[in-house]
Amino acid sequence: RVAPPTPPVPTATSASCVIEHRFHHPRGGSASGKxxxxxxxxxxxxxxxxxxxxxxxxxxxxxxxxxxxxxxxxxxxxxxxxxxxxxxxxxxxxxxxxxxxxxxxxxxxxxxxxxxxxxxxxxxERDEMGYQELISHLPMLSHADPKRVLVVGGGDGGCVRELCRYAGVEKIVQCEIDPKVVEVARKYFPTTLATKYDVDPRWELVCEDAAAYAARLADDVKFDVVIIDSSDPVGPAETLFTESFYASMKRALRPGGILCAQGECQYLHLELINNTVSVALAAGFKSVDYAVAHMPTYPSGQIGFILCGDEHVRSLRQPRPSVSAAFQSQLRYYNPDLHSSCFVLPAFAEKVVGACRVMAPDDAA
Amino acid sequence: RVAPPTPPVPTATSASCVIEHRFHHPRGGSASGKxxxxxxxxxxxxxxxxxxxxxxxxxxxxxxxxxxxxxxxxxxxxxxxxxxxxxxxxxxxxxxxxxxxxxxxxxxxxxxxxxxxxxxxxxxERDEMGYQELISHLPMLSHADPKRVLVVGGGDGGCVRELCRYAGVEKIVQCEIDPKVVEVARKYFPTTLATKYDVDPRWELVCEDAAAYAARLADDVKFDVVIIDSSDPVGPAETLFTESFYASMKRALRPGGILCAQGECQYLHLELINNTVSVALAAGFKSVDYAVAHMPTYPSGQIGFILCGDEHVRSLRQPRPSVSAAFQSQLRYYNPDLHSSCFVLPAFAEKVVGACRVMAPDDAA
Missing domain, CATH: 2.30.140.10 (Spermidine synthase, tetramerisation domain)
Known part of the structure; x- marks a missing residue:
């Protein structure tokens, strides 16, 4: 067994305030080679x-x-x-x-x-719902009627499971570079995370580097929602945090489309969050906002999400009124009130993220 | 050195859902003997x-x-x-x-x-602000004009530091059973947590069991806000989670007073939260609500707060309009938007807590 090289360790700093550095680990599988x-x-x-x-x-x-x-x-x-x-x-x-x-x-x-x-x-299995439900339902329920969805990474299957709850969805393409993660999820999480693998005919798996997949996407194959359930911005996966990757994802969106990316931890990676928001804006997204979920087993007990709206400045904080009681009853974390409130950040994070995000005037009121 | 007895270990349960048990540890010092x-x-x-x-x-x-x-x-x-x-x-x-x-x-x-x-x-020092600011400012800024405050526990001094920011406060009584915690905070946290010990003349320390202190409180010594920064509901401190203690705290409040208690973790202690909300209602509080903060170094990365309003059903989610920019600029976690949003819970917790808390009709709308 060959051990991959260890990523560089950020310099340790003793501090009584928030410390930022720009590394993160993959969530739900990897989307680009390490x-x-x-x-x-x-x-x-x-x-x-x-x-x-x-x-x-x-x-x-x-x-x-x-x-x-x-x-x-x-x-x-x-x-x-x-x-x-x-x-x-x-x-x-x-x-x-x-x-x-x-x-x-x-x-x-x-x-x-x-x-x-x-x-x-x-x-x-105990706490995955915070991550899976927010990375899926925040963009899906901010969109009027998503029919085609692209998942970058997400090999554990949790995100696909959430997307399959939508009757209106016609196609879910998952671009996961490591087929082994999908195979392991199929075998060890068949009744929890990977429940929709090989079951829902709308799911299609593409095992490829997401940047390469995006580059060869035909102009007529577009998506309403793109979810980036991605690797660390270390080594090759760093491309997934670049302006050119965000621009390629923007090109992969139909008009009115929404992108949601795994967005790091506000206590650990505030500078990286800030950078990624700026990158998304530079790539042409018009609204970019940031939400947070509690996640006991993720570093510092939380994880964030970067939400990006195409075309015009629009709210990403208001869920569609169509969230039925039957739909909600399937969920363990998301609810419509939380959809709005999880964008409200503690003062130290609001100071940084609030200075770069672009939110709809209605949300700011 | 004599090692105190170990509290009973809850039975381990493998689960893919939320597990509750009713133990907790002290926050910011102890308020009752162990x-x-x-x-x-x-x-x-x-x-x-x-x-x-x-x-x-x-x-x-x-x-x-x-x-x-x-x-x-x-x-x-x-x-x-x-x-x-x-x-x-x-x-x-x-x-x-x-x-x-x-x-x-x-x-x-x-x-x-x-x-x-x-x-x-x-x-x-890096993450204490989430806990200290919410346990202090949620009750203080839900109250119209608090002049007298009682802190039960809180030996590290962080809560007192936050309370001293209010010009309108006339008296802060702190009932901490363990003088050693206060002494250690004085010595090792003089520029961070314990900045107001022996500096602000409004602070008065009472080293006594809080239940005993409450029992001997004169009828004319009352408080506008009571903050319970308390020990585990294990052993003697278990009394701090009982109906009789909540009733004694209610008697210690002036009309319109507000109580805020350290409220455990929604992922770990949902049953205890539920119990404590019920206890507070049984003790005569009319509004009881529950809020959450991110806390990287607390179990599961978060901590909750139980807010109780005396006399009539009233909102505990709306901050006073008097939060000035100058006041806010001193804080690292609390802000008025967060005051409202931190009461919004994930679906699994809302299901349990929402069934027992009593919130104002305006908040529920």
Whole structure:
């Protein structure tokens, strides 16, 4: 097994205020190759541990610390220096290096089943709903009538599951670079995250780098909503945070389309959030706004979302009035009141994000 | 050093949904004695470590795991089984057993200075503002003109610091059972949390069990706002979560008064939140509502607040229009928009809390 190179560690800074740096980890799978796809064929050594006993001293990428030690999983903290979360492990089910990343699946004592990529928690069954529901329903319910949706990344299947709830959706194209993540989700999360894989005929999987896919998109293949459930802006995936990628996504949108991207943590990555909002505006989006969800197992217990509206300045904070009680009853996190309120930020973040986002005049009132 | 007894560990349950149990740890100091004040004179052995080298294998209460190991502090997880946060330690500054609890202060690499009681993070300089500002300003700015305030617990001084910002406040009585916490805050957090101790003449410290203090409160000594910055509902402090304590706090309020209590975590303690809301209503409060703040270093990255209004059903979600720009400029977390939005809960919590809280008709609209 070839360990991919470790991303650069941000310089540690002791501080009594918010510290920003610009690294982040993938959520729900990767959308672009990491570090020249280190590993490759040599990395496909098969599962190295399928029982907890074998896994307690599991070696992990980039440093000597085991991912699971004395019955506890400890998250890698190279991108949020000085803090780490631990989850108690009941049983390790899968651990393998794909062409792109280290994939670990375990049953935890109190968070249900967990998927970890390159040492970083992607989803736990207990708290995944905050992330999956907001990254899906914020753009879908800000749009009048979305019929075609593109998901970049999202290999765990949670986002696709949420999108399949919409009767009006005709097509869901998922561009996930790592087929192994989809395969693992199919096998280990069939009743929670990956419930719609191979079941809903509207779903189509494209295993390709999202930047390459966007470049070859035909002019007549467009989407109403694009969801970027993406990798870190480190190495090749950094392109997904660039103006040219946002511009290609804007070109992939039909008029009136909306983009929603995984938007980092306001306590850890305020500068990166600020940069990405600016990038989206430079790429031609007219409204760009920022929302936050509680996520116990993500760094600092939260995750943000960057919402972008095409064409004209419009509200992304008001859900359609069509959210029925039947639809809402399927959800565990999203509700229409939350749709509006999750854009309201604490003072320290509002100061930074409020200076660069562009929101509709009605929302600002 | 005599280790106090360990609180009972809730039964572990594997789940793909929210798990509740009813334990919690103190925030900002303790307000009621723990476990028969175990320790006592025998526990006052003085600091056991003042340098990182001496502290890396520091023994802690209740089990064999060290609090600081190989340069990392790891939080005890007896009250949120199966999950733990770690912070990288730069230097341990203080570690001692008071009459009531194990007190640890260290400088962390990325969260500034940290205070830990009984193995649980109370405050870090980097993220304390979410907790301190909401527990103070939600009740203070929901009240028309608060002049007298009672703080139960809050030994770190952060809440007092926030209250001293109000020119209209005439008296702040703080009832903190453990004088050692106040002393430690004075010494180790003089420029951050404890800035108003011994400086603002309106502050008065009473070192006493809060239930005893409430019982001997004269009828003519009443408060406009009561803030309960309290201990776990485990052992003696359990009284602070009872109907009789809430009733005594209600009697301690002037007409139109407001109470705000540390309100646990919606992902971990939904049943306890539900119970406490019911207890407050049974004690005679007419409006009871629930708000949430992001707190990276608290369990699951968040903390809630129970707001109670005396006398009649009234809004606790609308800040006074008098929040000036000068006042707001001193704050890092609170702002008037957030005052309203932090009461909006995710669907799973809204389902439970929404069924028991009593909010003003205007807020529900």
């Amino acid at each position: 570090a020249s796809k280190a590993g490759g064929a040599a990395a496909r050594a098969g599962p190295i541990a399928t029982r907890q006993t074998a896994a307690t001293e599991m070696a992990s990428r980039g440093n000597d610390a085991p991912l699971v030690h004395e019955g506890w999983f400890r998250e890698k903290e190279v991108m949020w220096h000085g803090q780490a979360i631990m989850l108690k492990v009941k049983e390790v089910l899968y651990h393998e290096q794909s062409d792109f990343q280290d994939i670990l699946v375990f049953d935890s004592e109190t968070y249900g089943r967990v998927m970890v990529l390159d040492g970083v928690i992607q989803v736990t | 476990a028969s004040k175990a320790g006592g004179a025998a526990a006052r052995a003085g600091p056991i470590a003042t340098r990182q080298t001496a502290a890396t294998e520091m023994a802690s209460r209740g089990n064999d795991a060290p609090l600081v190991h190989e340069g990392w502090f790891r939080e005890k997880e007896v009250m949120w089984h199966g999950q733990a946060i770690m912070l990288k330690v730069k230097e341990v500054l203080y570690h001692e057993q008071s009459d009531f609890q194990d007190i640890l202060v260290f400088d962390s690499e990325t969260y500034g200075r940290v205070m830990v009681l009984d193995g649980v993070i109370q405050v870090t």
